[in-house]
Amino acid sequence: MQKYSLGLFISIVAVSFASIFILSCQAPPLSIAFYRLLFTTILLLPVLLIRKKTRDEIRSLPRMTLLIMIVIGVILAAHFSLWITSLKMTSVASSVILVTAHPVLVAPVSFYFLKEKLSWINALGIAISLAGVGVLVIGNYGFSAFGLDTIEGNILALLGGVAAGLYILGGRKLRKTVSTVSYAFVVYTVGAITLFFICLSFDAPIINLAISDYSIILLMALVSGIFGHTLYNWSLGHIRASVMSVALLGEPIGSTFLAFVIPQIILVPWVAQIPSAFTIIGGTIILLGIYLTARTVKETDLLENV
Template identity: 40%
Template sequence: MSRVSPPLALAFSILALSTSAILVRWSTAPSVVVAFYRVLFTLLLLAPVALFRYRAHFRALSVRDGAVAAVTGVALAIHFAAWFESLNWTSVAASVTLVQTQPIFVALGAFFLLNERVTVRTVGGIVLALVGAAVMSVSDLLFGSAFAGTALYGNALALVGGVMAACYVLAGRSLRQRIALLPYVTVVYGACTLTLFVIALASGGALTGYPAREWALFAAMAIGPGVFGHTVVNWALAHVESSVVSVSLLGEPVGATLLALVLLAEVPGTATVLGGTTVLVGIFLTARAQRLDT
């Protein structure tokens, strides 16, 4: 990885992340089961390398850092469970855009929990993104679509996913400065897998008996959005400014919407496009304001 261009790796990771919603839609398994196997398979791919090459890092991990990493994994599990379920109730464009509002909630969380300063520029970006989210949330109800009766619920789940993604970022922000990438994601993904396993059992979702096509989709989610998506983004955070990473992630809703148009024949409505664009502009302004103010 030391010979890889960070901007190029980040661009590739955004492309990999853009396939996530499509792969989830193609699966017929319960959404929490899909989330469980995606994270489990990602963990199985990364953990052996981490345990072999970074044994000293695991031994040096403090109880406090391990506990925070575990909490981060729980937040990530709720993020996946809520977001994957939202794709059953609303459009790919709305779901992926709303779940990417996490920079807005990171800014709010940093203000309320970490006493970080929030400027007028940041507030303006937050307000603009929330206005766009409101437009997207009511557009299907007002103008009708394939998700007219369920979009509000699906959009709410996507926002919950965005809030949990923000908790994931806030909880793990300082850890990545002290812990190497693979040990960090191994602990986080381990806690995430265990949490999703408990949720799947509690919801009654079957964990076995799926055809080969489903197992192939689970593996594709782990390799694509899992390893080459989220894990490469975590690596990029050590080489690229976090504000740049946040803005780059805005490419995921655009890529996912285009893939949904081509592969699912899902055409977003005018209000969804306008609301989504407003959300993305608001997120961009928030990330840019945080960069200028630090």
């Protein structure tokens, strides 16, 4: 159990660095999103080349399964587009807290469309989280120091959370029959292709980015994508759901901490992000709601924000 707990801890730390990597890039948000998925897909290629079983599985995927995975890939592209854009428009704390609220968004959809049972604890968690969202989004409007929090950025983060919830719902049943690598490779590939065309549509550059930006995004794909999400999935099958639900709270806390501490370490304290009072109050309420919503769901409902 210790090695799985260690893997979970490492994955949460790795995912928490994603926001810092994104803020370190000068490239437009859509360009970052495109290369984030492209580089993660490329990093999975060696596994695909080594494992013939995985290649055979992808070739033999039923047409309907493949179609669903394509739709999920498009949703994943929407998630990264919305969330990464929100990080450029609002604070790290607000953005990551709102996008991490996907268990709250998944629960009612599962109840109505998948006919899954919704306990009173889940319902209470949803209500508490929605109240927290109201405090964070509306309370911060016009009151945030340095203009870090904007209502537009917070709404984009929330929509990114909706996309993350749809991504989880769409892939939940497929993950029971399709291996992790096969699923990730197809979905990431579709997401990267979708983002390529989104970049073209919005005139976001896909070539001639700064070398430093390419390096940072590649590092993000390795650290937050492979070590973060892969280790999270690995731990998922070996640790209780109640523990995983608490672990969900680690990313927004870790990201907020890093956004304040790292600028101090690299001697640029003036860019450190200090959460506003509304962010702290609303974020705490949301995290409590997420915990209550996620603590009783199945392990498969706790799939990561990619």
